[in-house]
Amino acid sequence: MAKKLKSTSIKPENIKSRRIGLGTFGFEVILLATGILLFSIAFPGFLTNDGIPVLGFIALVPMFALVRVSSWKKLPAYAILYGLTKYVIFNYWLSSFHPGAIFIAPIICMVELLFTFPILKLLDRAFPKYGFIFMAVAFIGYEYIKSLGFVGYPYGIIGYSVYTFLPFIQIAEITGVWGVSLMITLPSAFLGRLLVDWYEARLPLMKRTVSGQVPFLAVYGALLIAVLTFGFVRLHQVSQWEVARDWNVALVQHNADTWEGGFQQYQRNFEALSRLTLEALEEAPETDIVVWSETAFVPGVYWHATYRTNPQMYQLVARFEDFAKGLDVPLVTGNSDGQLMDPSLPPVLPDNTLNRADYNAVIHYEAGELQEIYRKLHLVPFTEHFPYEEQLPRFYALLRENEFNFWETGEEVTVFETKDGVQFSTPICFEDVFGYLSRKFVNEGAEVIVNLTNDSWSRAVSAQMQHYTMSIYRTIETRRSLVRGTNSGMTATLDAGGNLIDMLEPFIESYMISSVPIYKDPPTTFYLKYGDWLAQASLGFTLALSAAAGALMFRRRKS
Numbered sequence: 001m002a003k004k005l006k007s008t009s010i011k012p013e014n015i016k017s018r019r020i021g022l023g024t025f026g027f028e029v030i031l032l033a034t035g036i037l038l039f040s041i042a043f044p045g046f047l048t049n050d051g052i053p054v055l056g057f058i059a060l061v062p063m064f065a066l067v068r069v070s071s072w073k074k075l076p077a078y079a080i081l082y083g084l085t086k087y088v089i090f091n092y093w094l095s096s097f098h099p100g101a102i103f104i105a106p107i108i109c110m111v112e113l114l115f116t117f118p119i120l121k122l123l124d125r126a127f128p129k130y131g132f133i134f135m136a137v138a139f140i141g142y143e144y145i146k147s148l149g150f151v152g153y154p155y156g157i158i159g160y161s162v163y164t165f166l167p168f169i170q171i172a173e174i175t176g177v178w179g180v181s182l183m184i185t186l187p188s189a190f191l192g193r194l195l196v197d198w199y200e201a202r203l204p205l206m207k208r209t210v211s212g213q214v215p216f217l218a219v220y221g222a223l224l225i226a227v228l229t230f231g232f233v234r235l236h237q238v239s240q241w242e243v244a245r246d247w248n249v250a251l252v253q254h255n256a257d258t259w260e261g262g263f264q265q266y267q268r269n270f271e272a273l274s275r276l277t278l279e280a281l282e283e284a285p286e287t288d289i290v291v292w293s294e295t296a297f298v299p300g301v302y303w304h305a306t307y308r309t310n311p312q313m314y315q316l317v318a319r320f321e322d323f324a325k326g327l328d329v330p331l332v333t334g335n336s337d338g339q340l341m342d343p344s345l346p347p348v349l350p351d352n353t354l355n356r357a358d359y360n361a362v363i364h365y366e367a368g369e370l371q372e373i374y375r376k377l378h379l380v381p382f383t384e385h386f387p388y389e390e391q392l393p394r395f396y397a398l399l400r401e402n403e404f405n406f407w408e409t410g411e412e413v414t415v416f417e418t419k420d421g422v423q424f425s426t427p428i429c430f431e432d433v434f435g436y437l438s439r440k441f442v443n444e445g446a447e448v449i450v451n452l453t454n455d456s457w458s459r460a461v462s463a464q465m466q467h468y469t470m471s472i473y474r475t476i477e478t479r480r481s482l483v484r485g486t487n488s489g490m491t492a493t494l495d496a497g498g499n500l501i502d503m504l505e506p507f508i509e510s511y512m513i514s515s516v517p518i519y520k521d522p523p524t525t526f527y528l529k530y531g532d533w534l535a536q537a538s539l540g541f542t543l544a545l546s547a548a549a550g551a552l553m554f555r556r557r558k559s
Contacts, residue, residue, distance in 0.1 A: 038059040044466050056158060332416070376429070422448065439528055450485065
Protein backbone atom coordinates (compact mmCIF):
# COMPACT_ATOMS: atom_id res chain seq x y z
CA MET A 1 0.00 0.00 0.00
CA ALA A 2 2.78 2.44 0.86
CA LYS A 3 4.46 1.81 -2.49
CA LYS A 4 1.20 2.49 -4.29
CA LEU A 5 0.78 5.81 -2.58
CA LYS A 6 4.35 6.80 -3.29
CA SER A 7 3.94 6.03 -6.98
CA THR A 8 0.70 7.96 -7.10
CA SER A 9 2.25 11.07 -5.55
CA ILE A 10 4.94 11.10 -8.23
CA LYS A 11 2.70 10.52 -11.24
CA PRO A 12 -0.61 12.36 -10.95
CA GLU A 13 -1.80 10.95 -14.27
CA ASN A 14 -2.10 7.62 -12.47
CA ILE A 15 -4.26 9.21 -9.76
CA LYS A 16 -7.10 10.53 -11.84
CA SER A 17 -8.23 7.09 -12.99
CA ARG A 18 -8.78 5.81 -9.46
CA ARG A 19 -12.14 7.52 -9.01
CA ILE A 20 -14.25 7.71 -12.14
CA GLY A 21 -17.86 8.15 -13.08
CA LEU A 22 -20.45 10.35 -11.40
CA GLY A 23 -18.32 10.90 -8.29
CA THR A 24 -15.43 12.46 -10.15
CA PHE A 25 -17.72 14.49 -12.37
CA GLY A 26 -19.59 15.79 -9.32
CA PHE A 27 -16.31 16.78 -7.68
CA GLU A 28 -15.27 18.66 -10.82
CA VAL A 29 -18.60 20.47 -11.00
CA ILE A 30 -18.24 21.51 -7.35
CA LEU A 31 -14.74 22.82 -8.08
CA LEU A 32 -16.01 24.73 -11.12
CA ALA A 33 -18.91 26.33 -9.26
CA THR A 34 -16.84 27.11 -6.17
CA GLY A 35 -14.06 28.65 -8.24
CA ILE A 36 -16.50 30.91 -10.10
CA LEU A 37 -18.21 31.96 -6.86
CA LEU A 38 -15.02 32.68 -4.91
CA PHE A 39 -13.55 34.69 -7.77
CA SER A 40 -16.74 36.72 -8.23
CA ILE A 41 -17.23 37.67 -4.60
CA ALA A 42 -13.56 38.29 -3.76
CA PHE A 43 -13.75 41.42 -5.94
CA PRO A 44 -16.29 44.21 -5.57
CA GLY A 45 -19.38 42.82 -7.25
CA PHE A 46 -23.00 41.76 -7.04
CA LEU A 47 -22.74 40.60 -3.42
CA THR A 48 -20.95 43.55 -1.87
CA ASN A 49 -19.59 46.81 -3.26
CA ASP A 50 -16.24 46.32 -1.51
CA GLY A 51 -15.85 42.64 -2.29
CA ILE A 52 -14.47 40.19 0.26
CA PRO A 53 -10.73 40.69 -0.36
CA VAL A 54 -9.57 37.93 1.99
CA LEU A 55 -11.17 35.41 -0.37
CA GLY A 56 -8.75 36.53 -3.06
CA PHE A 57 -6.08 34.46 -1.30
CA ILE A 58 -8.01 31.22 -2.00
CA ALA A 59 -10.16 32.16 -5.01
CA LEU A 60 -7.92 30.27 -7.45
CA VAL A 61 -7.61 27.07 -5.39
CA PRO A 62 -10.64 25.36 -6.99
CA MET A 63 -9.47 26.34 -10.49
CA PHE A 64 -6.03 24.80 -10.01
CA ALA A 65 -7.63 21.68 -8.54
CA LEU A 66 -10.05 21.47 -11.47
CA VAL A 67 -7.26 21.63 -14.02
CA ARG A 68 -5.36 18.93 -12.15
CA VAL A 69 -8.22 16.47 -11.70
CA SER A 70 -9.97 16.95 -15.06
CA SER A 71 -9.33 14.76 -18.08
CA TRP A 72 -7.89 16.29 -21.22
CA LYS A 73 -11.18 15.76 -23.02
CA LYS A 74 -13.24 17.72 -20.50
CA LEU A 75 -10.68 20.50 -20.01
CA PRO A 76 -11.84 22.71 -22.92
CA ALA A 77 -15.43 22.58 -21.69
CA TYR A 78 -14.35 23.62 -18.20
CA ALA A 79 -12.22 26.43 -19.63
CA ILE A 80 -15.24 27.73 -21.55
CA LEU A 81 -17.61 27.47 -18.59
CA TYR A 82 -15.14 28.97 -16.12
CA GLY A 83 -14.12 31.86 -18.36
CA LEU A 84 -17.59 32.78 -19.56
CA THR A 85 -19.46 32.41 -16.29
CA LYS A 86 -17.01 34.09 -13.94
CA TYR A 87 -16.71 37.18 -16.15
CA VAL A 88 -20.44 37.45 -16.80
CA ILE A 89 -20.94 37.52 -13.03
CA PHE A 90 -17.85 39.59 -12.26
CA ASN A 91 -18.55 42.19 -14.97
CA TYR A 92 -22.36 42.02 -14.84
CA TRP A 93 -22.49 45.83 -15.00
CA LEU A 94 -21.17 45.83 -18.58
CA SER A 95 -24.73 45.18 -19.75
CA SER A 96 -25.54 48.74 -18.72
CA PHE A 97 -22.95 50.07 -21.15
CA HIS A 98 -24.25 48.10 -24.12
CA PRO A 99 -26.03 44.72 -24.46
CA GLY A 100 -23.13 43.47 -26.58
CA ALA A 101 -20.46 44.48 -24.09
CA ILE A 102 -21.48 41.85 -21.54
CA PHE A 103 -20.56 39.16 -24.06
CA ILE A 104 -17.33 40.60 -25.45
CA ALA A 105 -15.21 40.53 -22.26
CA PRO A 106 -16.29 37.01 -21.18
CA ILE A 107 -15.71 35.62 -24.68
CA ILE A 108 -12.19 37.07 -24.79
CA CYS A 109 -11.49 35.60 -21.34
CA MET A 110 -12.88 32.24 -22.47
CA VAL A 111 -10.60 32.15 -25.52
CA GLU A 112 -7.56 33.02 -23.40
CA LEU A 113 -8.37 30.25 -20.93
CA LEU A 114 -8.87 27.73 -23.74
CA PHE A 115 -5.14 28.10 -24.33
CA THR A 116 -4.14 28.54 -20.69
CA PHE A 117 -5.86 25.51 -19.13
CA PRO A 118 -4.02 22.96 -21.34
CA ILE A 119 -0.68 24.64 -20.58
CA LEU A 120 -1.39 24.46 -16.86
CA LYS A 121 -2.29 20.79 -17.12
CA LEU A 122 0.72 20.01 -19.28
CA LEU A 123 3.05 21.52 -16.68
CA ASP A 124 1.32 19.61 -13.90
CA ARG A 125 1.65 16.31 -15.77
CA ALA A 126 5.18 16.77 -17.05
CA PHE A 127 6.65 17.87 -13.72
CA PRO A 128 4.87 15.89 -10.99
CA LYS A 129 6.84 17.24 -8.03
CA TYR A 130 7.06 20.96 -8.83
CA GLY A 131 4.37 21.28 -11.45
CA PHE A 132 2.19 23.39 -9.17
CA ILE A 133 4.95 26.03 -8.95
CA PHE A 134 5.22 26.15 -12.73
CA MET A 135 1.42 26.38 -12.96
CA ALA A 136 1.47 29.45 -10.72
CA VAL A 137 4.14 31.10 -12.85
CA ALA A 138 2.22 30.26 -16.01
CA PHE A 139 -0.89 31.85 -14.57
CA ILE A 140 1.01 35.14 -14.17
CA GLY A 141 1.96 34.85 -17.83
CA TYR A 142 -1.73 34.44 -18.67
CA GLU A 143 -2.67 37.49 -16.59
CA TYR A 144 -0.02 39.52 -18.38
CA ILE A 145 -1.29 38.46 -21.82
CA LYS A 146 -4.83 39.49 -20.92
CA SER A 147 -3.57 43.03 -20.30
CA LEU A 148 -1.81 43.40 -23.65
CA GLY A 149 -2.71 44.86 -27.00
CA PHE A 150 -5.97 45.95 -28.54
CA VAL A 151 -8.08 43.61 -26.37
CA GLY A 152 -6.08 44.28 -23.20
CA TYR A 153 -8.45 44.07 -20.23
CA PRO A 154 -6.78 43.88 -16.78
CA TYR A 155 -10.05 43.61 -14.85
CA GLY A 156 -9.96 40.42 -12.80
CA ILE A 157 -6.20 40.12 -12.31
CA ILE A 158 -6.15 38.29 -9.00
CA GLY A 159 -3.65 40.65 -7.34
CA TYR A 160 -6.22 43.44 -7.50
CA SER A 161 -8.65 41.51 -5.30
CA VAL A 162 -6.56 42.05 -2.14
CA TYR A 163 -6.42 45.84 -2.43
CA THR A 164 -7.25 46.40 1.26
CA PHE A 165 -4.09 44.64 2.49
CA LEU A 166 -1.72 47.57 1.98
CA PRO A 167 1.39 46.02 3.61
CA PHE A 168 0.99 42.96 1.38
CA ILE A 169 0.72 44.92 -1.87
CA GLN A 170 3.63 47.33 -1.34
CA ILE A 171 5.84 44.98 -3.38
CA ALA A 172 4.09 46.45 -6.44
CA GLU A 173 6.81 49.12 -6.20
CA ILE A 174 9.19 46.39 -7.37
CA THR A 175 7.10 43.91 -9.31
CA GLY A 176 3.94 45.75 -10.30
CA VAL A 177 0.68 43.97 -9.55
CA TRP A 178 2.24 40.77 -10.91
CA GLY A 179 4.26 40.12 -7.75
CA VAL A 180 1.10 40.38 -5.67
CA SER A 181 -0.61 37.92 -8.01
CA LEU A 182 2.31 35.51 -7.77
CA MET A 183 2.26 35.60 -3.97
CA ILE A 184 -1.40 34.55 -4.19
CA THR A 185 -1.16 31.96 -6.96
CA LEU A 186 1.78 30.02 -5.49
CA PRO A 187 -0.05 28.84 -2.35
CA SER A 188 -3.29 28.54 -4.34
CA ALA A 189 -1.69 26.09 -6.77
CA PHE A 190 -0.22 24.13 -3.86
CA LEU A 191 -3.56 24.01 -2.04
CA GLY A 192 -5.25 22.98 -5.28
CA ARG A 193 -2.88 20.03 -5.46
CA LEU A 194 -3.61 19.14 -1.82
CA LEU A 195 -7.32 19.31 -2.49
CA VAL A 196 -7.03 16.77 -5.31
CA ASP A 197 -4.78 14.58 -3.16
CA TRP A 198 -7.43 14.63 -0.46
CA TYR A 199 -10.11 13.64 -2.92
CA GLU A 200 -8.07 10.89 -4.51
CA ALA A 201 -6.48 9.30 -1.48
CA ARG A 202 -7.60 11.27 1.57
CA LEU A 203 -5.00 11.95 4.26
CA PRO A 204 -2.09 9.61 3.36
CA LEU A 205 -1.33 11.25 0.03
CA MET A 206 -1.84 14.74 1.47
CA LYS A 207 0.75 14.00 4.15
CA ARG A 208 3.20 12.77 1.52
CA THR A 209 2.66 15.90 -0.57
CA VAL A 210 3.20 18.22 2.40
CA SER A 211 6.29 16.36 3.62
CA GLY A 212 7.70 16.36 0.08
CA GLN A 213 7.24 20.11 -0.24
CA VAL A 214 8.87 21.28 2.99
CA PRO A 215 11.53 23.23 1.05
CA PHE A 216 8.84 25.05 -0.96
CA LEU A 217 6.82 25.80 2.16
CA ALA A 218 9.91 27.10 3.96
CA VAL A 219 10.93 29.32 1.03
CA TYR A 220 7.42 30.66 0.55
CA GLY A 221 7.07 31.31 4.29
CA ALA A 222 10.33 33.26 4.30
CA LEU A 223 9.23 35.15 1.19
CA LEU A 224 5.90 36.03 2.77
CA ILE A 225 7.62 37.37 5.89
CA ALA A 226 9.95 39.42 3.69
CA VAL A 227 7.03 40.82 1.69
CA LEU A 228 5.10 41.84 4.80
CA THR A 229 8.19 43.27 6.49
CA PHE A 230 8.97 45.30 3.40
CA GLY A 231 5.36 46.46 3.25
CA PHE A 232 5.15 47.68 6.84
CA VAL A 233 8.56 49.35 6.65
CA ARG A 234 7.80 51.01 3.33
CA LEU A 235 4.43 52.34 4.50
CA HIS A 236 6.15 53.93 7.48
CA GLN A 237 8.85 55.40 5.27
CA VAL A 238 6.31 56.90 2.85
CA SER A 239 4.49 58.52 5.75
CA GLN A 240 7.78 60.22 6.72
CA TRP A 241 8.74 61.46 3.25
CA GLU A 242 9.28 65.18 2.92
CA VAL A 243 6.41 66.92 1.16
CA ALA A 244 7.46 69.70 -1.21
CA ARG A 245 3.97 71.17 -1.16
CA ASP A 246 0.32 70.30 -0.59
CA TRP A 247 -1.68 70.60 -3.80
CA ASN A 248 -5.22 71.73 -3.01
CA VAL A 249 -7.53 70.16 -5.56
CA ALA A 250 -11.25 70.86 -6.08
CA LEU A 251 -12.90 67.78 -7.57
CA VAL A 252 -16.36 68.29 -9.09
CA GLN A 253 -18.69 65.29 -9.34
CA HIS A 254 -21.82 66.38 -11.24
CA ASN A 255 -23.37 62.90 -11.40
CA ALA A 256 -24.88 62.98 -14.90
CA ASP A 257 -24.23 60.82 -17.92
CA THR A 258 -22.48 63.25 -20.24
CA TRP A 259 -23.45 61.32 -23.38
CA GLU A 260 -27.21 61.44 -22.86
CA GLY A 261 -29.59 64.12 -24.09
CA GLY A 262 -27.76 66.12 -26.75
CA PHE A 263 -27.33 69.88 -26.52
CA GLN A 264 -29.84 70.48 -23.72
CA GLN A 265 -28.14 67.88 -21.56
CA TYR A 266 -24.70 69.33 -22.36
CA GLN A 267 -25.99 72.72 -21.28
CA ARG A 268 -27.46 71.37 -18.02
CA ASN A 269 -24.19 69.59 -17.30
CA PHE A 270 -22.19 72.77 -17.83
CA GLU A 271 -24.49 74.72 -15.53
CA ALA A 272 -24.13 72.09 -12.80
CA LEU A 273 -20.36 71.91 -13.23
CA SER A 274 -19.88 75.68 -13.15
CA ARG A 275 -22.19 76.10 -10.16
CA LEU A 276 -20.45 73.39 -8.14
CA THR A 277 -17.05 74.83 -9.09
CA LEU A 278 -17.95 78.29 -7.81
CA GLU A 279 -19.31 76.79 -4.60
CA ALA A 280 -16.06 74.88 -4.11
CA LEU A 281 -13.91 77.94 -4.72
CA GLU A 282 -16.02 80.01 -2.36
CA GLU A 283 -15.55 77.39 0.35
CA ALA A 284 -11.82 76.99 -0.33
CA PRO A 285 -10.31 80.09 -1.98
CA GLU A 286 -6.84 78.60 -1.51
CA THR A 287 -7.65 75.93 -4.14
CA ASP A 288 -4.81 75.33 -6.62
CA ILE A 289 -6.71 73.57 -9.42
CA VAL A 290 -10.24 72.50 -10.41
CA VAL A 291 -10.75 69.04 -11.92
CA TRP A 292 -13.81 67.93 -13.86
CA SER A 293 -14.31 64.35 -15.02
CA GLU A 294 -13.92 62.54 -18.34
CA THR A 295 -15.92 64.29 -21.11
CA ALA A 296 -17.60 66.42 -18.44
CA PHE A 297 -17.85 69.13 -21.10
CA VAL A 298 -18.67 67.35 -24.37
CA PRO A 299 -18.64 69.97 -27.19
CA GLY A 300 -15.12 70.14 -28.57
CA VAL A 301 -13.65 73.40 -27.27
CA TYR A 302 -10.87 73.69 -29.85
CA TRP A 303 -13.05 72.64 -32.79
CA HIS A 304 -16.01 74.92 -32.13
CA ALA A 305 -13.89 77.88 -31.07
CA THR A 306 -11.79 77.55 -34.22
CA TYR A 307 -14.21 76.45 -36.98
CA ARG A 308 -17.69 77.32 -35.62
CA THR A 309 -19.44 74.66 -37.70
CA ASN A 310 -22.37 74.54 -35.27
CA PRO A 311 -23.58 77.93 -33.95
CA GLN A 312 -25.45 76.41 -31.02
CA MET A 313 -22.42 74.40 -29.87
CA TYR A 314 -20.18 77.39 -30.42
CA GLN A 315 -22.31 79.50 -28.08
CA LEU A 316 -21.97 76.88 -25.35
CA VAL A 317 -18.21 76.65 -25.93
CA ALA A 318 -18.01 80.44 -25.70
CA ARG A 319 -19.77 80.27 -22.34
CA PHE A 320 -17.30 77.63 -21.19
CA GLU A 321 -14.33 79.74 -22.30
CA ASP A 322 -15.69 82.83 -20.54
CA PHE A 323 -16.17 80.78 -17.37
CA ALA A 324 -12.66 79.30 -17.55
CA LYS A 325 -11.12 82.73 -18.18
CA GLY A 326 -12.91 84.09 -15.12
CA LEU A 327 -11.31 81.57 -12.80
CA ASP A 328 -8.19 82.45 -10.86
CA VAL A 329 -7.07 78.81 -10.89
CA PRO A 330 -6.40 76.22 -13.62
CA LEU A 331 -9.32 74.12 -14.89
CA VAL A 332 -8.79 70.59 -16.18
CA THR A 333 -11.65 68.76 -17.84
CA GLY A 334 -12.37 65.87 -20.13
CA ASN A 335 -13.49 66.98 -23.59
CA SER A 336 -14.31 65.57 -27.01
CA ASP A 337 -11.46 67.09 -28.97
CA GLY A 338 -12.01 67.62 -32.69
CA GLN A 339 -9.15 68.12 -35.14
CA LEU A 340 -9.04 68.32 -38.92
CA MET A 341 -8.81 64.83 -40.33
CA ASP A 342 -7.17 66.15 -43.49
CA PRO A 343 -5.43 69.51 -42.85
CA SER A 344 -5.41 70.25 -46.58
CA LEU A 345 -9.22 70.32 -46.71
CA PRO A 346 -11.77 72.69 -45.14
CA PRO A 347 -13.64 71.71 -41.94
CA VAL A 348 -16.89 71.21 -43.88
CA LEU A 349 -16.61 69.18 -47.07
CA PRO A 350 -18.70 69.76 -50.23
CA ASP A 351 -21.11 66.96 -49.23
CA ASN A 352 -21.69 68.77 -45.88
CA THR A 353 -19.84 66.13 -43.85
CA LEU A 354 -17.25 67.25 -41.35
CA ASN A 355 -13.56 66.82 -42.04
CA ARG A 356 -13.11 65.99 -38.37
CA ALA A 357 -11.21 63.44 -36.32
CA ASP A 358 -12.42 63.07 -32.74
CA TYR A 359 -10.33 62.23 -29.71
CA ASN A 360 -11.26 61.43 -26.13
CA ALA A 361 -9.18 64.17 -24.56
CA VAL A 362 -8.31 66.29 -21.54
CA ILE A 363 -7.84 70.05 -21.86
CA HIS A 364 -5.96 72.35 -19.49
CA TYR A 365 -7.25 75.91 -19.23
CA GLU A 366 -5.28 78.51 -17.29
CA ALA A 367 -4.69 82.28 -17.38
CA GLY A 368 -7.56 82.65 -19.83
CA GLU A 369 -6.05 80.34 -22.43
CA LEU A 370 -6.18 76.74 -23.58
CA GLN A 371 -2.73 75.48 -22.56
CA GLU A 372 -2.41 71.87 -23.71
CA ILE A 373 -4.46 68.87 -24.81
CA TYR A 374 -3.91 65.21 -23.93
CA ARG A 375 -5.49 62.68 -26.27
CA LYS A 376 -6.24 59.21 -24.96
CA LEU A 377 -3.58 56.64 -25.89
CA HIS A 378 -5.22 53.34 -24.88
CA LEU A 379 -8.82 53.18 -26.08
CA VAL A 380 -11.44 50.73 -24.85
CA PRO A 381 -11.55 47.81 -27.33
CA PHE A 382 -14.66 47.44 -29.51
CA THR A 383 -16.53 50.29 -27.82
CA GLU A 384 -14.05 53.13 -28.46
CA HIS A 385 -11.74 51.63 -31.03
CA PHE A 386 -11.60 48.79 -33.57
CA PRO A 387 -8.42 48.67 -35.69
CA TYR A 388 -9.52 45.88 -38.06
CA GLU A 389 -12.01 47.73 -40.25
CA GLU A 390 -10.41 46.46 -43.47
CA GLN A 391 -9.91 42.87 -42.29
CA LEU A 392 -13.37 42.51 -40.70
CA PRO A 393 -15.62 45.04 -42.48
CA ARG A 394 -18.89 43.32 -41.56
CA PHE A 395 -18.07 43.14 -37.88
CA TYR A 396 -16.92 46.76 -37.97
CA ALA A 397 -20.22 47.76 -39.60
CA LEU A 398 -22.10 45.83 -36.92
CA LEU A 399 -20.30 47.75 -34.19
CA ARG A 400 -21.09 51.05 -35.87
CA GLU A 401 -24.74 50.10 -36.30
CA ASN A 402 -24.95 49.38 -32.58
CA GLU A 403 -23.92 52.95 -31.75
CA PHE A 404 -20.48 52.30 -30.36
CA ASN A 405 -18.59 55.61 -30.21
CA PHE A 406 -15.21 55.33 -31.91
CA TRP A 407 -12.31 57.70 -31.30
CA GLU A 408 -8.96 58.31 -32.91
CA THR A 409 -5.92 57.15 -30.94
CA GLY A 410 -3.66 59.77 -29.36
CA GLU A 411 0.06 59.68 -30.08
CA GLU A 412 1.82 61.71 -27.36
CA VAL A 413 2.50 61.20 -23.66
CA THR A 414 1.45 64.56 -22.24
CA VAL A 415 2.66 66.10 -18.99
CA PHE A 416 0.74 69.25 -18.10
CA GLU A 417 2.38 71.99 -16.06
CA THR A 418 0.55 74.69 -14.14
CA LYS A 419 1.84 78.24 -13.88
CA ASP A 420 2.97 77.55 -10.32
CA GLY A 421 5.10 74.63 -11.47
CA VAL A 422 3.09 71.47 -10.71
CA GLN A 423 3.53 68.75 -13.33
CA PHE A 424 0.78 66.18 -13.75
CA SER A 425 -0.59 63.71 -16.29
CA THR A 426 -4.16 62.64 -16.91
CA PRO A 427 -4.86 59.01 -17.85
CA ILE A 428 -8.44 58.91 -19.12
CA CYS A 429 -11.00 56.40 -17.87
CA PHE A 430 -9.60 52.86 -17.79
CA GLU A 431 -6.10 53.99 -18.81
CA ASP A 432 -5.22 53.99 -15.11
CA VAL A 433 -5.72 50.21 -14.94
CA PHE A 434 -2.58 49.79 -17.06
CA GLY A 435 0.61 50.13 -15.06
CA TYR A 436 2.72 50.77 -18.14
CA LEU A 437 0.87 54.02 -18.91
CA SER A 438 1.26 55.61 -15.48
CA ARG A 439 4.89 54.53 -15.62
CA LYS A 440 5.30 56.43 -18.90
CA PHE A 441 3.70 59.56 -17.48
CA VAL A 442 5.86 59.59 -14.37
CA ASN A 443 9.05 58.83 -16.29
CA GLU A 444 8.24 61.87 -18.44
CA GLY A 445 8.07 64.05 -15.33
CA ALA A 446 4.56 63.81 -13.85
CA GLU A 447 4.56 64.54 -10.12
CA VAL A 448 0.90 63.61 -9.68
CA ILE A 449 -1.39 61.25 -11.60
CA VAL A 450 -4.81 62.83 -12.25
CA ASN A 451 -7.24 60.24 -13.60
CA LEU A 452 -10.43 61.54 -15.23
CA THR A 453 -13.17 58.92 -15.39
CA ASN A 454 -16.84 58.53 -16.29
CA ASP A 455 -18.25 55.22 -15.04
CA SER A 456 -21.75 56.60 -14.47
CA TRP A 457 -23.15 54.45 -17.29
CA SER A 458 -22.52 51.32 -15.18
CA ARG A 459 -25.16 52.38 -12.64
CA ALA A 460 -23.25 50.21 -10.17
CA VAL A 461 -21.02 51.20 -7.26
CA SER A 462 -19.29 47.83 -7.58
CA ALA A 463 -18.15 48.66 -11.13
CA GLN A 464 -16.67 51.92 -9.93
CA MET A 465 -15.02 50.17 -7.00
CA GLN A 466 -13.43 47.59 -9.32
CA HIS A 467 -11.93 50.49 -11.27
CA TYR A 468 -10.85 52.37 -8.15
CA THR A 469 -9.13 49.37 -6.55
CA MET A 470 -6.79 49.01 -9.53
CA SER A 471 -5.79 52.66 -9.34
CA ILE A 472 -4.39 52.07 -5.84
CA TYR A 473 -1.57 50.02 -7.36
CA ARG A 474 -0.53 52.91 -9.63
CA THR A 475 0.34 54.98 -6.56
CA ILE A 476 2.50 52.21 -5.14
CA GLU A 477 4.21 51.35 -8.43
CA THR A 478 5.15 54.97 -9.12
CA ARG A 479 5.23 56.37 -5.55
CA ARG A 480 3.22 59.38 -6.67
CA SER A 481 -0.06 60.71 -5.33
CA LEU A 482 -3.23 60.03 -7.28
CA VAL A 483 -6.26 62.23 -7.93
CA ARG A 484 -9.40 60.62 -9.34
CA GLY A 485 -11.89 63.08 -10.83
CA THR A 486 -15.01 61.13 -11.71
CA ASN A 487 -18.49 61.76 -12.98
CA SER A 488 -20.23 59.69 -10.31
CA GLY A 489 -17.62 57.78 -8.27
CA MET A 490 -15.19 56.90 -6.95
CA THR A 491 -13.96 60.50 -6.73
CA ALA A 492 -10.93 60.17 -4.46
CA THR A 493 -7.37 61.14 -3.61
CA LEU A 494 -4.59 58.80 -2.48
CA ASP A 495 -1.03 59.22 -1.29
CA ALA A 496 2.08 57.40 -2.51
CA GLY A 497 1.46 54.46 -0.19
CA GLY A 498 -1.99 53.75 -1.54
CA ASN A 499 -3.64 55.28 1.53
CA LEU A 500 -7.01 56.91 0.88
CA ILE A 501 -6.96 60.62 1.71
CA ASP A 502 -10.52 61.64 0.78
CA MET A 503 -13.45 60.15 -1.12
CA LEU A 504 -16.85 61.45 -2.19
CA GLU A 505 -19.95 59.34 -1.81
CA PRO A 506 -20.81 57.83 -5.20
CA PHE A 507 -23.82 58.81 -7.30
CA ILE A 508 -24.38 62.22 -5.72
CA GLU A 509 -23.94 65.71 -7.14
CA SER A 510 -21.22 67.32 -5.05
CA TYR A 511 -17.63 68.52 -4.88
CA MET A 512 -14.62 67.74 -2.72
CA ILE A 513 -11.63 69.82 -1.65
CA SER A 514 -8.61 67.63 -0.98
CA SER A 515 -5.01 68.38 -0.10
CA VAL A 516 -2.70 66.07 -2.04
CA PRO A 517 1.01 65.68 -1.16
CA ILE A 518 3.59 66.37 -3.84
CA TYR A 519 6.76 64.73 -2.58
CA LYS A 520 10.20 66.25 -2.62
CA ASP A 521 12.58 63.97 -4.54
CA PRO A 522 10.36 60.85 -4.63
CA PRO A 523 12.29 57.68 -5.48
CA THR A 524 12.54 56.14 -8.91
CA THR A 525 11.09 52.76 -8.10
CA PHE A 526 12.25 49.46 -9.56
CA TYR A 527 8.94 49.29 -11.42
CA LEU A 528 9.48 52.74 -12.93
CA LYS A 529 12.88 51.58 -14.20
CA TYR A 530 12.01 48.12 -15.45
CA GLY A 531 8.23 48.01 -15.79
CA ASP A 532 6.49 44.64 -16.10
CA TRP A 533 9.70 42.64 -15.88
CA LEU A 534 8.25 39.92 -13.64
CA ALA A 535 5.24 39.33 -15.88
CA GLN A 536 7.44 39.25 -18.97
CA ALA A 537 9.86 36.83 -17.32
CA SER A 538 6.92 34.62 -16.25
CA LEU A 539 5.59 34.55 -19.79
CA GLY A 540 8.98 33.76 -21.30
CA PHE A 541 9.64 31.05 -18.71
CA THR A 542 6.21 29.54 -19.34
CA LEU A 543 6.69 29.36 -23.09
CA ALA A 544 10.12 27.72 -22.74
CA LEU A 545 8.97 25.32 -20.05
CA SER A 546 5.83 24.38 -21.99
CA ALA A 547 7.96 23.42 -24.97
CA ALA A 548 10.18 21.33 -22.71
CA ALA A 549 7.12 19.76 -21.07
CA GLY A 550 5.66 18.84 -24.44
CA ALA A 551 8.89 17.17 -25.49
CA LEU A 552 9.14 15.34 -22.18
CA MET A 553 5.57 14.02 -22.40
CA PHE A 554 6.14 12.91 -25.98
CA ARG A 555 9.27 11.00 -24.95
CA ARG A 556 7.44 9.33 -22.06
CA ARG A 557 4.67 8.13 -24.36
CA LYS A 558 7.15 6.69 -26.82
CA SER A 559 8.96 4.86 -24.06
